[in-house]
Amino acid sequence: EAGVTQFPSHSVIEKGQTVTLRCDPISGHDNLYWYRRVMGKEIKFLLHFVKESKQDESGMPNNRFLAERTGGTYSTLKVQPAELEDSGVYFCASSQDRLAGDTQYFGPGTRLTVL
């Protein structure tokens, strides 16, 4: 069974440009999460989808970040325009069930560098 996949693995852009990150969850997982780790800081939650609906977007830093999950399958996270402080590793995770025993499976992450 394929795990969570993320594309691209690395992205280097200039300040002011737009970048779109993609996450493909494990097939059948309704829950999809985005996290990020900026340099020297802990991994922080960004948002949580249940199917195509945003369940919790309390961690989104500002309106330059837009996440979508059309059709409840893969998700994209767009940063527009990118700023220097957006550099970091963006992780996606998916889980099958919100009930007890739910495990979040993580993707390999996308390393974003904003110059």
Added chain:
Amino acid sequence: AQRVTQPEKLLSVFKGAPVELKCNYSYSGSPELFWYVQYSRQRLQLLLRHISRESIKGFTADLNKGETSFHLKKPFAQEEDSAMYYCALSPQYGNKLVFGAGTILRVKS
């Protein structure tokens, strides 16, 4: 506020020595606690969770609600245990994870 504290950035031990990675949390309710591990060039993966009360790869962790701690222990460290370890809590089942800053464990031969 929900917060996870891992006081050690780096823990270096010799092979065969006991290991204890510290984790303290603050949360007013009853969270679920996890340990995640990231080996070199691998993705973040769940190591264990407090509700399972199981030992994984020789590691155990006991939730101490009085001390709000969830320390990870292993009696005899092995070189393949070298990795980054993250303690995390989930305020509710199936919801977001709140991570600590992580502790690098280095096991020396």
